Amino acid sequence: MTSQAPNSQERVYSVYVGPFDPCPPVPCKTYVVPPHLFLGFQPPNLPQFNLTEALRIGTLWPALYSTYTPHIRGGN
Amino acid sequence: MWVYEKKLQYPVRVCKCDVRMAKYLIEQYGGADGELAAALRYMNQRYTIPGKVIGVLNDISTEELAHLEMIATMVYKLTKDATVQQLEEAGLGAHYVNHDSALYYENAGGVPWTAAYIQAKGDPIADLYEDIAAEEKARATYQWLINMTDDVDLQDSLKFLREREIVHSQRFREAVEILKEDREYKRVF
Numbered sequence: 552m553t554s555q556a557p558n559s560q561e562r563v564y565s566v567y568v569g570p571f572d573p574c575p576p577v578p579c580k581t582y583v584v585p586p587h588l589f590l591g592f593q594p595p596n597l598p599q600f601n602l603t604e605a606l607r608i609g610t611l612w613p614a615l616y617s618t619y620t621p622h623i624r625g626g627n
Numbered sequence: 628m629w630v631y632e633k634k635l636q637y638p639v640r641v642c643k644c645d646v647r648m649a650k651y652l653i654e655q656y657g658g659a660d661g662e663l664a665a666a667l668r669y670m671n672q673r674y675t676i677p678g679k680v681i682g683v684l685n686d687i688s689t690e691e692l693a694h695l696e697m698i699a700t701m702v703y704k705l706t707k708d709a710t711v712q713q714l715e716e717a718g719l720g721a722h723y724v725n726h727d728s729a730l731y732y733e734n735a736g737g738v739p740w741t742a743a744y745i746q747a748k749g750d751p752i753a754d755l756y757e758d759i760a761a762e763e764k765a766r767a768t769y770q771w772l773i774n775m776t777d778d779v780d781l782q783d784s785l786k787f788l789r790e791r792e793i794v795h796s797q798r799f800r801e802a803v804e805i806l807k808e809d810r811e812y813k814r815v816f
Binding site: 583585586587590591592593606607608609610615616617619621622623 | 637773774782789796800804
């Protein structure tokens with residue numbers, strides 16, 4: 552198991568590549584670990600986005616903000 | 628009771644005529660981890676959960692209905708002007724035969740929604756853990772949906788919905804923490 556920088560919202564793991572795999576192997580796969588998994592009970596007085604920004608992205612708190620970039624196995 | 632506000636929670640814009648996406652988006656409309664399942668699950672579980680966390684289930688289930696409306700809008704926009712041939716090419720031929728362009732509570736594979744998708748165990752921890760799992764599954768579904776389209780406007784709305792799943796998951800996790808705490812017991816000492 553390999554992992555990226557601890558603050559990254561993505562984790563990488565390597566996958567066994569068999570000698571007779573029918574399709575081109577994808578040696579590394581990723582999954583998302585959004586920030587709420589590490590927050591615990593939300594502490595008071597966290598920094599906030601401004602209201603326009605918060606309404607656009609769906610959360611008031613940067614601590615809960617998770618970006619998602621389209622990611623397709625085998626390339627976009 | 629509820630008060631209805633005649634606008635969407637977040638604007639839904641679809642800039643690409645891609646009927647295929649309508650078939651996939653239906654997963655979040657009438658699928659096992661979709662918005663309807665989420666709304667009905669929480670709205671039902673709230674009766675038999677400790678008072679301290681009823682509000683969380685009530686508020687989140689209400690918001691899920693707002694999300695349901697957004698998904699419905701996306702699907703409607705993508706299918707309202709589609710020809711029968713376009714529907715058929717998008718894999719919606721069977722849907723057309725049964726429903727024309729009407730929306731229906733079914734998953735991306737055309738399987739109708741069923742109450743068997745949701746549980747109410749009556750155990751607060753079991754129910755909240757199911758709710759957390761439901762939010763993570765919905766988040767994942769939104770990720771795969773975002774991957775399936777290059778329509779940036781549609782992606783934008785889907786990213787908003789994905790972020791809301793994260794916030795909901797956080798609130799359910801906090802609800803578990805509230806129920807784990809035994810404040811009244813501590814007061815005895």
